[in-house]
Amino acid sequence: MNLLQRRPSLRWIAPLLTLGLVVTAPGVVQRVASADPGLEPRTAEQLLADLAGAEPRALSGTVTQTMNLGLPSLPDLGQGTGGDPLSMLTGTHTWRVWTDAKQSFRIAKVQGHQEMTLVHNPTDSWLWDSATREAVHVSHRGAKGSRREVPVPEAPTPETIAKRVLAAVEPSTVVTTEASTTVAGRPAHQLVLSPTSANTKIGQIKLAIDHTTKLPLRVLITARGASAPAVTVGYTSLTLGTPDPKLFRFTPGKRVTVTEADNLPMPGMPTPAQRYHKDVTIVGQDWERVLVVTTGSPVPTDDAAVTELLGQFPVVSGDWGRGHLVNTALVSILITDDGRMAVGAVQPSLLYAALT
Amino acid sequence: MWRDLGLLRSELGLMLSRWRNRLGLGVLALVPLMVTIGMYQSSRAGGGPDIVGGLTNGLVVPLTALFAEAVLFLPLAVAMLSGDAIAGEANQGTLRYLLTVPVARTRLLVVKYLSLMIGAVMGVGIVLLVGGILGVAVFGAGETATLSGSRIGFWDSLGRLLLAGAYVSVILWAIAAIGLFFSTLVDQPVAVSIGVMVVVALMGIAQAVPELEWLRPWLLTTRVQSFVDLMRDPIYWTQMRNGVLVALGWMAVFLAAAWARFTSRDITS
Amino acid sequence: MTDPLAVRSTGLTKRFGSRTAVDGIDLVVPAGAVYGFLGPNGSGKTTTIRMLLGLVKPTAGAAQVLGHEVPGELQLALPRVGALIEGPAMHGHLSGRANLARLDAADRTADPRTRGRRMGEALERVGLTAAASKKFKNYSLGMKQRLGIAAALMQPHDLLVLDEPTNGLDPQGTREVRHLVSSLAQDGTTVLVSSHLLSEVEQMCSHVGVMSRGRLIAQDTLSGLKQQATARLRVETPDPELALGVLTSLGLGDATSEGPIVTGPMPADPAPERLVAALVEAGVRVRGFAVEGQGLEDLFVQLTGEGFDVA
Numbered sequence: 035m036n037l038l039q040r041r042p043s044l045r046w047i048a049p050l051l052t053l054g055l056v057v058t059a060p061g062v063v064q065r066v067a068s069a070d071p072g073l074e075p076r077t078a079e080q081l082l083a084d085l086a087g088a089e090p091r092a093l094s095g096t097v098t099q100t101m102n103l104g105l106p107s108l109p110d111l112g113q114g115t116g117g118d119p120l121s122m123l124t125g126t127h128t129w130r131v132w133t134d135a136k137q138s139f140r141i142a143k144v145q146g147h148q149e150m151t152l153v154h155n156p157t158d159s160w161l162w163d164s165a166t167r168e169a170v171h172v173s174h175r176g177a178k179g180s181r182r183e184v185p186v187p188e189a190p191t192p193e194t195i196a197k198r199v200l201a202a203v204e205p206s207t208v209v210t211t212e213a214s215t216t217v218a219g220r221p222a223h224q225l226v227l228s229p230t231s232a233n234t235k236i237g238q239i240k241l242a243i244d245h246t247t248k249l250p251l252r253v254l255i256t257a258r259g260a261s262a263p264a265v266t267v268g269y270t271s272l273t274l275g276t277p278d279p280k281l282f283r284f285t286p287g288k289r290v291t292v293t294e295a296d297n298l299p300m301p302g303m304p305t306p307a308q309r310y311h312k313d314v315t316i317v318g319q320d321w322e323r324v325l326v327v328t329t330g331s332p333v334p335t336d337d338a339a340v341t342e343l344l345g346q347f348p349v350v351s352g353d354w355g356r357g358h359l360v361n362t363a364l365v366s367i368l369i370t371d372d373g374r375m376a377v378g379a380v381q382p383s384l385l386y387a388a389l390t
Numbered sequence: 391m392w393r394d395l396g397l398l399r400s401e402l403g404l405m406l407s408r409w410r411n412r413l414g415l416g417v418l419a420l421v422p423l424m425v426t427i428g429m430y431q432s433s434r435a436g437g438g439p440d441i442v443g444g445l446t447n448g449l450v451v452p453l454t455a456l457f458a459e460a461v462l463f464l465p466l467a468v469a470m471l472s473g474d475a476i477a478g479e480a481n482q483g484t485l486r487y488l489l490t491v492p493v494a495r496t497r498l499l500v501v502k503y504l505s506l507m508i509g510a511v512m513g514v515g516i517v518l519l520v521g522g523i524l525g526v527a528v529f530g531a532g533e534t535a536t537l538s539g540s541r542i543g544f545w546d547s548l549g550r551l552l553l554a555g556a557y558v559s560v561i562l563w564a565i566a567a568i569g570l571f572f573s574t575l576v577d578q579p580v581a582v583s584i585g586v587m588v589v590v591a592l593m594g595i596a597q598a599v600p601e602l603e604w605l606r607p608w609l610l611t612t613r614v615q616s617f618v619d620l621m622r623d624p625i626y627w628t629q630m631r632n633g634v635l636v637a638l639g640w641m642a643v644f645l646a647a648a649w650a651r652f653t654s655r656d657i658t659s
Numbered sequence: 660m661t662d663p664l665a666v667r668s669t670g671l672t673k674r675f676g677s678r679t680a681v682d683g684i685d686l687v688v689p690a691g692a693v694y695g696f697l698g699p700n701g702s703g704k705t706t707t708i709r710m711l712l713g714l715v716k717p718t719a720g721a722a723q724v725l726g727h728e729v730p731g732e733l734q735l736a737l738p739r740v741g742a743l744i745e746g747p748a749m750h751g752h753l754s755g756r757a758n759l760a761r762l763d764a765a766d767r768t769a770d771p772r773t774r775g776r777r778m779g780e781a782l783e784r785v786g787l788t789a790a791a792s793k794k795f796k797n798y799s800l801g802m803k804q805r806l807g808i809a810a811a812l813m814q815p816h817d818l819l820v821l822d823e824p825t826n827g828l829d830p831q832g833t834r835e836v837r838h839l840v841s842s843l844a845q846d847g848t849t850v851l852v853s854s855h856l857l858s859e860v861e862q863m864c865s866h867v868g869v870m871s872r873g874r875l876i877a878q879d880t881l882s883g884l885k886q887q888a889t890a891r892l893r894v895e896t897p898d899p900e901l902a903l904g905v906l907t908s909l910g911l912g913d914a915t916s917e918g919p920i921v922t923g924p925m926p927a928d929p930a931p932e933r934l935v936a937a938l939v940e941a942g943v944r945v946r947g948f949a950v951e952g953q954g955l956e957d958l959f960v961q962l963t964g965e966g967f968d969v970a
Contacts, residue, residue: 056642397764
């Protein structure tokens with residue numbers, strides 16, 4: 035008799051071992067996938083210059099955004115279509131992006147069993163929503179056949195975020211570097227930006243910069259005092275090269291409702307706010323900026339969903355009025371009863387100040 | 391080797407010889423019929439949006455039916471089959487005769503699992519086949535609208551439909567592995583079926599509990615629906631690849647457990 | 660391969676939790692024997708058979724079947740063993756023939772090309788040809804039992820293990836099974852047949868092993884056991900002490916007395932009349948003297964302390 039026949043209980047080692055392997059495999063794969071490739075170190079200045087000089091590249095890729103702000107999961111006011119910008123503040127979101135680095139790109143937001151797709155080419159912009167089977171079409175031709183500029187919304191790709199972060203770098207930021215890493219299978223350098231202001235809740239922002247293309251591959255935003263990032267936006271896959279041109283065209287199918295418009299509404303894809311909301315102002319500078327939105331109408335008190343949602347947050351008041359404060363590790367949001375909202379990655383006191 | 395195929399064939403014959411299983415296939419085939427009727431009525435009434443895009447192609451019917459059955463009916467079918475696999479034989483006493491023929495226990499387990507795999511494919515196949523025939527007969531073989539708003543031709547959508555079937559089958563194979571393990575634990579086939587359905591139901595519940603979010607990537611019931619990514623243009627593979635890997639993980643663990651249990655247990659029934 | 664022993668076990672033991680079902684038994688089944696495995700229900704016969712067939716793993720001890728270690732070399736031993744274990748169990752919704760075909764398909768050593776012929780022969784041999792296409796669930800208990808035996812006959816086997824093959828059979832069926840067993844034995848097949856019926860074992864078997872409460876309490880050829888059980892001496896006398904003394908001097912030291920009755924095993928020598936003469940000569944008042952023949956049944960009651968079912 036062999037050992038397994040003498041001691042049948044030893045056979046259970048097989049499933050237990052397999053269980054251990056299966057459970058630890060994702061972590062191991064992750065660690066291997068983000069291993070330090072041991073790149074020649076570059077100074078912070080070199081990396082900043084790399085970023086500034088990075089050429090747009092034709093690529094296909096997938097961007098994943100993970101929000102870990104400590105917010106309760108928010109009800110999806112957009113009826114599951116992800117059309118509600120608030121839903122962007124929690125959970126994980128995935129975009130598939132294609133660009134020819136010139137005038138055309140395509141961004142598809144994968145949300146559950148639906149998809150919202152933005153197709154942009156030199157002549158047309160299309161926004162397609164599979165949930166409603168509606169398409170918004172914006173022609174770039176003016177009334178007399180002339181080309182007109184259409185404001186283009188931005189997907190929160192690492193590039194766009196990096197651009198905005200870098201705009202705020204000087205002079206209130208300490209810039210350092212960290213050991214190289216691997217993002218989406220590509221070796222990358224890491225640049226670390228730490229705000230000097232004590233009023234911001236942002237502890238540091240870490241950029242992963244592709245070794246060969248100098249493209250930002252990932253942005254990690256960590257709250258002051260926290261170890262895990264509150265916001266992660268990065269490529270999970272990236273292929274360089276010009277995508278199939280047919281991806282930059284859109285032909286609405288049968289039974290698709292097409293709306294002609296002058297501008298693209300961009301639910302779920304944050305756009306430079308001021309461009310679309312006249313009642314949005316920015317107070318403060320650099321890291322201490324606070325976004326103030328005035329809706330003009332008070333918060334409804336007869337809507338159970340709204341009341342319940344707001345009821346989770348403490349009531350605060352001051353000479354600016356009375357409202358609910360959503361105070362998370364990374365951002366503070368103040369919603370006043372008279373319908374104003376102040377948002378910033380800052381201490382609440384700056385929100386109060388911004389509203390007065 | 392080809393004599394092992396003989397046992398597998400006998401196993402499949404036994405599976406199909408049961409009235410209960412034939413009835414089960416019939417129930418699975420009923421859903422595409424209901425989907426066809428529903429879609430026909432809503433298309434006459436002007437129709438609202440549906441889960442997999444515009445109704446321009448009959449192949450939307452099998453896809454919708456597959457979507458509807460992947461979470462409950464198909465796992466239920468697999469649960470029933472896995473109850474018969476070992477526990478049913480033990481319950482009837484036929485297990486002791488198979489083992490003394492002899493059929494080595496590991497070999498019997500392999501053949502039983504293979505027949506469960508084929509059974510799952512048959513379940514998926516009947517949904518696709520009945521749905522495909524009904525759908526094309528009623529709605530024609532035109533283009534299909536993808537979730538990305540583009541349109542794909544009939545053969546392209548047929549290919550994607552088969553891929554969807556293959557993906558759902560792989561997830562069902564993982565459920566079958568759990569069922570096979572349960573089947574080695576007890577001698578009551580009904581207990582096995584209930585056990586598997588409890589696991590499937592728990593996965594469905596865990597999916598909705600925010601505190602269990604860390605568990606979500608491992609839930610087969612969530613994973614099984616990823617085949618809708620086939621209807622994006624271009625196909626979005628990431629979730630399906632992860633789904634297959636997760637299914638392989640479940641399979642490896644539970645097949646190993648079934649082996650450990652079955653090769654060491656006393657057959658006293 | 661001709662091993663002189665078809666089955667041998669040493670210290671074979673099975674415990675289920677704290678209950679000892681089989682307690683260190685040493686089976687010896689010679690090749691070519693019809694071995695009657697006798698014992699009341701629950702005495703451990705079926706568990707022993709399951710251990711020999713690899714269905715149950717022994718807690719301790721070892722066993723060899725046809726010269727192969729079990730359960731270690733089970734896959735070598737079992738193809739040469741046909742078995743009917745604790746009643747026939749087949750798929751009720753399948754016909755008798757389909758059930759045989761399924762078992763044959765599971766057999767790696769069976770040639771599917773000859774399956775039809777072999778099934779026909781096996782069914783013929785147990786007299787089920789006419790009922791072959793009937794569903795198993797519609798079979799009578801006897802037919803089920805015979806189909807189970809037919810399954811064991813599909814392939815030539817060196818050892819047949821039949822666990823209670825006549826259970827539930829009418830007298831006619833029982834006779835048929837007996838015939839079958841003896842004709843198989845004539846072909847040179849070793850048969851290990853378990854039963855709780857003494858009469859059955861007595862009629863069929865060349866060797867007997869007796870199980871009681873998990874122990875093998877006797878094991879011999881049938882004639883050997885019969886000899887052990889042949890006769891007892893019974894003397895009725897008011898002088899038991901005196902009688903015992905005389906008997907002891909004649910070599911019957913195992914005799915015992917109870918009141919006016921003295922009993923003891925009756926040896927072949929000295930002859931009964933000489934015993935009577937010796938007793939009378941010594942002044943024992945012999946009021947009664949008898950040599951009582953004893954059946955196996957009495958022996959087993961004596962050995963096991965419990966009776967056997969009579970059916």
